[in-house]
């Protein structure tokens with residue numbers, strides 16, 4: 001809908017809208033859920049309108065920035081892969097300079113948001129922006145770009161604790177670890193879709209590294225993520241709603257393993273997308289706990 005309005009009123013902006021992948025919200029959702037988990041855990045419930053708005057907008061801006069720099073880094077290879085051949089930088093509808101300006105502009109806006117919080121949160125935004133910048137280049141040098149993505153996608157967690165409480169407790173790093181493990185699992189599903197193309201063009205990923213151990217490895221990562229989330233719940237003294245949320249997440253993980261059983265492209269992509277519900281289930285568990293259980 002917004003794409004159509006842009007196409008009519010401001011056609012020159014449309015390639016940049018697509019470059020920021022604002023038409024595909026899945027990445028924003030996958031970044032949003034753990035950031036909200038952390039905001040609620042740090043605040044013991046609703047974190048207040050100011051921090052809620054800063055972190056929600058920050059997620060949208062930073063995911064868009066991450067997409068712009070990702071496509072900038074891949075501008076000479078996206079054209080060789082069917083799935084990405086129509087991307088605005090691969091077709092020439094957007095320029096490399098435009099992509100860099102978009103990345104810089106979005107980061108600047110995100111930085112203005114973070115300036116309304118406190119010193120520690122502002123300091124943590126530095127490694128966050130560095131990770132967002134490095135991630136797309138990592139796939140040239142290491143088979144573990146998914147770990148870099150996991151580290152970037154988990155930065156909302158220490159930042160949320162810092163913004164709410166002024167410090168980052170050890171438990172925030174436990175949640176960070178849980179989220180990193182989960183991210184590596186679902187981004188491996190995402191990379192399994194492209195594995196054959198990536199092998200041809202020399203792009204590295206955990207899907208390539210794990211090879212036919214992919215199902216065992218993603219399954220183990222999911223079990224470890226669940227275990228870290230269990231520990232987190234225990235340490236935060238969360239109640240039945242939270243553990244019910246984790247049970248739903250475990251069921252969804254089992255369903256994802258079933259989906260990828262034949263390593264079929266579409267099914268791997270569906271398994272990746274299904275993780276939105278994992279994030280939502282854990283968030284529902286946390287939010288319901290503070291709404292009902294903790295109030296008792």
Ligand SMILES: CC(C)=CCC/C(C)=C/CC/C(C)=C/CC/C(C)=C/CC/C(C)=C/CC/C(C)=C/CC/C(C)=C/CC/C(C)=C/COP(=O)(O)OP(=O)(O)O
Nearest residue numbers: 058059062066067070107110111125128129132152155156
């Ligand atoms: C001009 C300039 C740069 C100045 C700014 C300097 C500066 C310090 C800026 C700080 C900006 C920041 C981080 C502000 C924080 C704002 C707030 C409050 C944010 C909320 C907290 C939060 C969620 C923080 C984390 C932000 C981060 C690090 C997000 C990561 C984004 C990211 C890496 C996205 C990548 C997504 C993509 C494209 C994945 C797909 O990749 P790939 O598998 O290769 O895909 P494909 O094959 O499809 O190409």
Ligand SMILES: O=C(O)c1ccc(O)cc1
Nearest residue numbers: 026027028030186187190
């Ligand atoms: O932002 C995205 O589109 C995205 C995020 C995480 C992934 O694992 C893959 C893609």
